[in-house]
Structure formats: C-alpha cells, structure tokens
Amino acid sequence: MERIEAVAKNLRASGGRMTPARKSVLNALVSARSHVTAEDLMNMVQAESPEVHLSTIYRTLDALENLGVVDHVHLGHGRAVYHLADNAHQHIVCELCSSVEEVPATLFAQLERSLMEGYQFKVRMNHFAVIGTCKSCQAREQKQSG
Numbered sequence: 626m627e628r629i630e631a632v633a634k635n636l637r638a639s640g641g642r643m644t645p646a647r648k649s650v651l652n653a654l655v656s657a658r659s660h661v662t663a664e665d666l667m668n669m670v671q672a673e674s675p676e677v678h679l680s681t682i683y684r685t686l687d688a689l690e691n692l693g694v695v696d697h698v699h700l701g702h703g704r705a706v707y708h709l710a711d712n713a714h715q716h717i718v719c720e721l722c723s724s725v726e727e728v729p730a731t732l733f734a735q736l737e738r739s740l741m742e743g744y745q746f747k748v749r750m751n752h753f754a755v756i757g758t759c760k761s762c763q764a765r766e767q768k769q770s771g
C-alpha cells in the first residue's frame with residue numbers, strides 16, 4: 626500500500642473525512658520527505674491549488690493533528706515543523722550545524738518510565754527535539770582544540 630493510502634486509512638479510522646485540502650496537505654507531507662514548516666507546505670500546495678491560503682493550511686494541520694495522522698515538533702529556536710505521525714520517532718538536532726536525525730522513539734522509553742515513576746510526570750518527548758552536538762561537529766571541535 627502506498628504511504629498516502631495508509632495515511633488516508635488511518636484518517637478514516639480516527640473518524641476523519643478526506644477533504645481536498647487535507648489531501649493536498651498530506652500529499653505535500655509525503656513528497657516532502659523531511660520536516661517542513663506550514664509556510665513550506667503552503668508553497669507546495671499552492672503550486673497546484675493557488676487558492677489555498679495559509680490560514681487553511683494551519684486549520685487543516687490542526688485537524689490532522691487532532692486526528693493523529695500529523696504531528697509537529699520544535700527542532701530548535703525556529704518555527705514548528707510538521708511530519709506524518711505514522712512512524713514514531715524522536716529528533717536529535719545538532720546545535721552547531723543544525724543537522725536533524727530521526728531516532729526510534731523507543732530509545733527514550735526508560736526516561737519516560739523514570740519520569741512517570743519518580744514524578745508522576747507523563748512526558749511527551751517527541752514534542753521537542755533533543756539538542757546536542759553531532760558526530761562530525763564533535764570531531765571538528767576536537768581537531769580545533771587539539
């Protein structure tokens with residue numbers, strides 16, 4: 626099954642209807658293959674449907690998030706970016722070169738359990754990226770200091 630069909634199936638399973646705006650936004654998310662802002666999505670959608678405004682994009686993204694098929698994440702100081710919610714993942718972002726890598730959400734299971742057990746805090750790890758220094762930037766830093 627194509628990814629867009631699988632997403633459409635999830636949408637209907639959550640009780641959502643497929644509208645032209647939803648379809649355009651989901652198609653744009655599938656073809657983007659990476660994390661895009663609402664403005665990026667607007668530009669992609671407007672290439673085919675110039676009448677779709679940014680407010681419609683935001684409204685559509687909201688509805689798709691409520692239906693559980695789209696998610697947004699904050700990768701750093703910039704705007705929220707959107708991605709399909711069909712594969713649970715967490716983002717690690719390098720604060721030096723801004724590279725973004727996706728890692729399995731399960732890596733954080735122990736931390737989630739500890740926060741629940743120790744603080745009765747139900748953490749939602751994937752709302753924000755984990756910030757640090759990537760491998761190649763660490764290598765560069767070591768060279769500079771050595």
Ligand SMILES: [Zn+2]
Nearest residue numbers: 697699705752
């Ligand atoms: Zn947010």
Ligand SMILES: [Zn+2]
Nearest residue numbers: 660708714727
């Ligand atoms: Zn993502």
Ligand SMILES: [Zn+2]
Nearest residue numbers: 719722759762
């Ligand atoms: Zn880096």
